Amino acid sequence: MHNSGISIWFFIGISLLVNGILIVGSGVWEVIHPPANPVVLFQLHANVWWGAVLLLCGLTYCIRYAPGRQN
Amino acid sequence: MMPAIAMYGASRLVHLSAVDVVIIAFYFALVLAIGFYLRGRANTGEDFFMAGREMTAWIAGLSFLSANLGSLELMGWAGSAYQYGILATHWYWIGAIPAMLFLGIVMMPFYYISKTHSVPGYLKLRFGESSRTLSSVCFAFMTVLMSGINMYSMALVMKVVLGWDINFSIWVSSLTVAVYVALGGLRSAIFNEVLQFILIWAGALLIPILGLVEAGGWSNLKLQIAQNASAEYTHLWGTLGTFTGNPMGIHWTGIVFGLGFVISFGYWTTDFLVVQRVLAAKDMRSAKMAPIIGAAFKMMVPFIVILPGLLGLAVLPTKLVGETAAVATGGHSYNEVLPLMLARYCGPGLLGLGITALIAGFMSGMAGNVSAFTTVWTYDIYRALINKNASDQHYVSMGRWCTVVGVLISVGTAYFVMQFASIMDYVQQLFSFFIAPLFGTVILGMLWKRATGPGGFWGLLAGTLSSIGMWAWVKVDPSALRYVALSPNARAMAENMYRGLWSWVICVLVTVVVSYLTKPKLESELVGLVYGATAIPSEAEVPWYERPAFWALAVGIVFVVLNIIFW
Numbered sequence: 206m207h208n209s210g211i212s213i214w215f216f217i218g219i220s221l222l223v224n225g226i227l228i229v230g231s232g233v234w235e236v237i238h239p240p241a242n243p244v245v246l247f248q249l250h251a252n253v254w255w256g257a258v259l260l261l262c263g264l265t266y267c268i269r270y271a272p273g274r275q276n
Numbered sequence: 277m278m279p280a281i282a283m284y285g286a287s288r289l290v291h292l293s294a295v296d297v298v299i300i301a302f303y304f305a306l307v308l309a310i311g312f313y314l315r316g317r318a319n320t321g322e323d324f325f326m327a328g329r330e331m332t333a334w335i336a337g338l339s340f341l342s343a344n345l346g347s348l349e350l351m352g353w354a355g356s357a358y359q360y361g362i363l364a365t366h367w368y369w370i371g372a373i374p375a376m377l378f379l380g381i382v383m384m385p386f387y388y389i390s391k392t393h394s395v396p397g398y399l400k401l402r403f404g405e406s407s408r409t410l411s412s413v414c415f416a417f418m419t420v421l422m423s424g425i426n427m428y429s430m431a432l433v434m435k436v437v438l439g440w441d442i443n444f445s446i447w448v449s450s451l452t453v454a455v456y457v458a459l460g461g462l463r464s465a466i467f468n469e470v471l472q473f474i475l476i477w478a479g480a481l482l483i484p485i486l487g488l489v490e491a492g493g494w495s496n497l498k499l500q501i502a503q504n505a506s507a508e509y510t511h512l513w514g515t516l517g518t519f520t521g522n523p524m525g526i527h528w529t530g531i532v533f534g535l536g537f538v539i540s541f542g543y544w545t546t547d548f549l550v551v552q553r554v555l556a557a558k559d560m561r562s563a564k565m566a567p568i569i570g571a572a573f574k575m576m577v578p579f580i581v582i583l584p585g586l587l588g589l590a591v592l593p594t595k596l597v598g599e600t601a602a603v604a605t606g607g608h609s610y611n612e613v614l615p616l617m618l619a620r621y622c623g624p625g626l627l628g629l630g631i632t633a634l635i636a637g638f639m640s641g642m643a644g645n646v647s648a649f650t651t652v653w654t655y656d657i658y659r660a661l662i663n664k665n666a667s668d669q670h671y672v673s674m675g676r677w678c679t680v681v682g683v684l685i686s687v688g689t690a691y692f693v694m695q696f697a698s699i700m701d702y703v704q705q706l707f708s709f710f711i712a713p714l715f716g717t718v719i720l721g722m723l724w725k726r727a728t729g730p731g732g733f734w735g736l737l738a739g740t741l742s743s744i745g746m747w748a749w750v751k752v753d754p755s756a757l758r759y760v761a762l763s764p765n766a767r768a769m770a771e772n773m774y775r776g777l778w779s780w781v782i783c784v785l786v787t788v789v790v791s792y793l794t795k796p797k798l799e800s801e802l803v804g805l806v807y808g809a810t811a812i813p814s815e816a817e818v819p820w821y822e823r824p825a826f827w828a829l830a831v832g833i834v835f836v837v838l839n840i841i842f843w
Contacts, residue, residue: 210317213335213467216310217474223302224478224629231295231625244623246486252626255482 218266225260296628311456357585361509424689479633534773713739739783
């Protein structure tokens with residue numbers, strides 16, 4: 206799966222990275238501009254830390270399984 | 277159901293922000309990109325229908341599980357957990373884990389050594405053409421119905437949660453699946469299923485985490501459920517001593533023998549939808565490890581499906597009701613508990629990811645059904661009965677067209693399914709009609725050399741017809757429930773479990789009797805197909821910690837411990 210073409214794990218990395226960036230960005234925006242009707246447990250800022258987890262996982266997979274890189 | 281949809285259309289649970297829409301659109305773009313990228317690697321029948329048989333154990337295992345993580349898993353079982361409590365977990369643990377381990381350790385060698393491309397294909401090798409035809413026609417019928425259920429569920433969710441038009445949801449998702457499966461075949465379906473598996477966890481995992489924070493931990497959650505519903509809702513086995521002592525109206529014998537044995541083993545070991553993913557493994561060890569890896573993850577799925585349903589019992593301010601009552605009162609139904617919890621905790625961005633998780637679940641289930649239907653139609657119906665001598669290229673072309681046609685039939689089925697009151701019960705009925713007897717036929721074929729071709733065919737036919745007959749009997753005369761399900765208090769799910777059990781017993785009995793009345797096959801004809809006539813490759817050279825049996829034992833121990841903890 207890794208030796209011929211792009212690995213599935215690279216696609217997954219791309220997905221997590223893009224989603225992580227968008228979610229972290231959205232979370233930071235909400236921290237700066239708190240919404241009028243916040244979700245339950247808004248004070249935990251789940252979108253910031255969960256987005257960061259996705260971003261880091263995605264970045265790791267993108268680097269580890271980048272096309273052309275030998276695994 | 278249509279009035280329900282019309283009514284829900286008047287309001288929506290959540291409003292998506294721009295970033296949510298971007299996340300959902302990116303998901304669709306990525307799955308289509310994977311399909312286009314893989315279209316050049318699906319030129320032969322082996323590539324298109326079997327993904328080149330080059331999947332690693334991890335990819336095959338995650339795909340094996342993801343194909344099952346359809347709409348019913350995410351929405352239906354969360355709703356069932358709200359309705360029946362932790363008893364719904366049985367469908368993930370005893371209703372899956374033993375069967376998945378059995379598939380990996382006992383049955384995969386025969387599937388893999390026989391080099392069959394499908395479960396009906398194995399029946400052809402073991403019992404002959406008539407058994408294959410019967411099972412492939414039943415499977416194709418069941419598969420398009422299941423696919424229609426997936427579409428219906430997805431469209432309903434999108435209608436309820438986002439206010440999207442039901443036709444828009446059905447056509448956009450189904451055409452997306454049709455494009456990426458038709459282009460890249462099984463390899464594309466598997467790639468996307470692994471991606472969908474990751475997204476489902478990424479999008480759904482926050483709900484139980486934040487829910488437990490709000491509820492104050494598991495102990496406080498149990499106390500709140502005892503106050504709002506009943507203490508029975510948090511016991512896995514303790515309330516199953518009687519039919520009336522638990523919310524599901526089922527006895528432990530129904531769970532153990534009906535669900536844990538017949539229904540579960542039938543689904544996980546003979547349903548080609550899931551078995552196809554394991555047949556694509558690159559070697560025997562990967563084929564054996566894939567279901568074991570799938571079982572390990574399957575044990576964790578209740579955390580993102582069942583727990584949100586239980587949390588809904590504790591923290592949601594309004595009480596959810598059945599579909600009929602929801603329509604009558606304008607309230608929310610059980611099946612909406614997951615999106616309600618999603619809307620409760622997830623703000624912009626996370627909401628888009630959660631919705632993407634739901635869509636991914638729907639699409640992985642749909643793609644699983646479509647790719648399995650395509651293979652069975654092309655190899656076991658079209659090539660076997662209609663056009664036996666066409667070129668490999670012709671069958672690949674047939675597979676691509678069949679993918680599109682299968683999706684279109686599923687769309688029609690989705691509209692048909694809307695007429696049924698209960699999604700879950702309907703699916704259970706389908707399972708017990710076809711899957712339970714099929715398990716009887718396959719397991720006797722693999723483990724009993726004396727089973728003959730006529731025995732396999734007549735056993736399968738008798739089991740299937742008896743299951744349909746019992747269902748019709750209870751429909752016509754509801755008092756027959758006391759015979760079929762052993763109690764007049766049994767509810768729909770309990771009835772399905774017992775009907776599956778009886779149809780399996782009838783299948784086995786008829787197979788045994790007819791086999792003894794007919795001429796046995798020569799041992800030489802059974803090589804590679806039956807236990808005792810097949811040389812299983814030795815694992816003596818493999819370190820103990822890399823052997824499938826070791827990991828199966830480890831998963832089995834965790835399974836037992838979990839059942840004791842939540843007894």
